[in-house]
Amino acid sequence: MSKLVTIFGGSGFVGRYVAYRMAQAGWRVRVACRRPETAGFVRTYGVVGQVEPILCNIRNDDSVRDLTRGADAVVNCVGTFERKGKNNFDAVQDAGATRIARMAAEEGVQHLVHLSAIGADVDGDSLYAQSKGRGEQGILEHFPNAVILRPSIVFGPEDAFFNRFAGMTKMGPALPVVGADTRFQPVYVGDVADAAAMGAQGKAAPGIYELGGPDVHTFRELMEMMLRVIRRRRMIINIPFLPAKGLGALMELGQTLTLGLLPAQITRDQVTSLKSDNVVSDGAKGFEDLGIQQTSLEAVLPDYLWRFRPSGQYAAMKESAKDASGKLGTH
Template identity: 60%
Template sequence: MTNASPLVTIFGGSGFVGRYIARRMARSGWRVRVAVRRPNEALFVRTYGTVGQVEPVFANIRDDASVAAAVLGSSAVVNAVGILAPSGKQTFEEVQADGAGRIARAATAEGVASLVHISAIGADSDSESDYASSKALGEKLLIEAFPGAVILRPSIVFGPEDQFFNRFAGMARIAPFLPVIGADTRFQPVYVDDIAKAAEKAAMGKVEAGVYELGGPEVDTFRGLMERVLKVVRRRKWIAPIPFGVARVQGSIFDFLSRMSGGLLPAPVTRDQVTLLENDNVVSEGAKGFAELGIEPVEMAGVLEEYLYSYRPYGQYSDITESAKHMKA
């Protein structure tokens, strides 16, 4: 890897989505700077390329100086930072709104050619959800500072390290039922590496500026997705719909307990997340998406089988065990 290779800085490059983008950019021959708050916990990204090609560095997107230092010398910048719930100084406004604007201003000042921002379907300035409204404000601040940016809005993301399907598969292993808030809410799950493909193209200047909503080839309800999980992990559990009224009360209680513990007791579900679940999370009619990017999104079935098998009664040996039972019968 030579110094002539272009450099991309990926904020949040060790996170769930960011690491896939980092891996793809490294394979394309780029030098990759993974900008994170805790570089020592991101050393694994070095294995994505040759010696010295991928390096984690310190950056706090709440601080102008550290963001400016992280983008220094970069040809492209990707912002893959996002939080599902606030914690201490890591608030929705600081991280998803002001942080996005700060990165865009630094990219403009540095003369960066391409800026890619990972947002979310449902980003809406008028939303009652702080998560969704902060995502919308982040997009606004980003475009004001860097009009030529590419914004990617994925639906719920799945992949080996996801916190959605893994969470419920784990619950199915020990709980007598699966609690579901918004059983009829629709989602359009998107494979994490498909988002990385889109980000890679955008970072390399192969995508027109604008907003792209990314959803997989299948739309299903929350209940339907849980039925898929149970089928893959081969467990029979009752899917228990929780009314929104009850869920809002639960979310408020969990929020209070989390605040009182200083974040030591993370909320299983927050009031803000309940608000999000009241709306479908699918690609808007007429929105640009994978088709305009020249990418054919991957279906869920094969991928879920690859990483949820460990939650089956006999894990990786489930097929052998079940086959043996049939032979005895």
Template identity: 60%
Template sequence: MSKLVTIYGGAGFVGRYIARRMAKQGWRVRVASRRPNESLFVKSYGAPGQVEPVFCNIRDDASVRAVMLGADAVVNCVGTFQRMGKNNQQAVQAEGAGRIGRIAAEQGVAQLVHLSAIGADVNGPSLYARSKAEGESALLAAYPSAVILRPSVIFGLEDGFFNRFGALAAMFPVLPLPKAQTLMQPVFVDDVAAAAEKAVLGQAAPGVYELGGPEVDTFRGLIGRMLAEVQRRRLVLPMPTFVMKLIAFGADAVETLTLGLVANKLLTRDQLNTLGPDNVVSDGARGLADLGIQPTTLDSILPEYLWRFRPSGQYAAIKASAKNLKKV
């Protein structure tokens, strides 16, 4: 019988790429999600019955244990920026990761892969960084041979980085940026999935891997590259930190006063703090090269999905070509 992998958060941005790769490897894939009815698209990644979305609440032992039953390998891709509600960062990224590690050890799972983030630090400036680090620590305490993947900013078709700023560029003439000089090392989502695939297959030594692409640039520089791709001229305005703190405080206050009914999708104080330190691979850290993976460049991927933010959308190239036609 084919081997089975359970992927927590397998219908999310990174998880779906891992699910697709494992299905191509011939594995049965169990995609654990809070909303399996919204995850039915993963069934198309394999033969009928090979990839199945199932319900799981990562905050509950019985739920986590039920979807892990019989699994040869487990991948945890669950993450959040939520600061309120039951599924907040502490509950999901710290306690949830520890729960998966403990239950994986109890059930004798052969391989455990955990998706964390560059900058995970128990003394980090943000709850996001601290909860990620606490999750790593709890998981490793229960399952010391786990593979921890720490990616930088992840880009790809469904990303929340370039897509977000592309949409803003299509609507507004000015793009205010906090922490504009912060360095980032964007990594392609399928490269992260390839790293997870190797770990599941036992082709990666246990421990931490920091995943970054071949290019390092400032936050402002990356937005400039995005603007060139969407063919829009916009004023990129680096904002003083104190101004952005006031904006983030106000947006957080609205979310708090409405008990989360009005979610802060603008900028949270925690996101602002997360943007502070450079988000690049550390010197001497193991990374994609140690896994035999050639990192994908931004230029080879961004045109595949940012075209929709151009003034002429998919017709931009045709219109540019038409301008070169000679009038008869």
């Protein structure tokens, strides 16, 4: 019988790529998620019955244990940017991660992979980084041989970074950002999934891996690259940290008063996070240790950001026609 992997958050942005790779490797895949009725697309990653979305609440011991029992490997891809509510930083990234590791150890799981983030630190400046750091502590306390992956900003067709800012370019002539000089090392979602699949299959040595793409860019440079891809001209305006924090407080208040109907576009904790560079540390283990070649932004962004171009899918065709017309006119 083929081996079984349980992927917590397996229908999310990174999780779905991990699920696909594990299914293609011949594993049976349990996709543990909050809304299995909306995760039916994962079934197509394998043959009939090979990949199954199943309801799970990582705040509940019995729910996590039921989906961990019998698994050869467990991958935790659950994360959040919510500071409040039931599924907040502590519940998901600290207690939830620790619970998964504890259940995995008790149920005799062979391999555990945990998706963390660059900057995870119990003494970090942001609450997000602190909860990620505590989650790593909990993982290692119960499962010392775990593989912990710390990616920088993850990009890909379903990402909430480039898609979000590209969408904002439709709202006016300016593109506001916070921390324009902060450095990032964007990493392709497929590369992160490859690393997670290696860990789940026992092909990666236990330890912490920091995952970044082949290039480091400032926030401003990333936005300039995105604007070139979507063929739009926008003025990039940097919002200083102090007023940005005030703006975050107002947006958080608006979210509270509207009971979440008006989600905060930026929070005070996100502003704090943006003060620190998000790049791989010197001497950290990474893709080189896993034998994975990083994918560049230039190789992927045009494949999914084309829909934000003024002419959408026809932009390249119109540019080609314009070039041909210009060449004819020179004769």
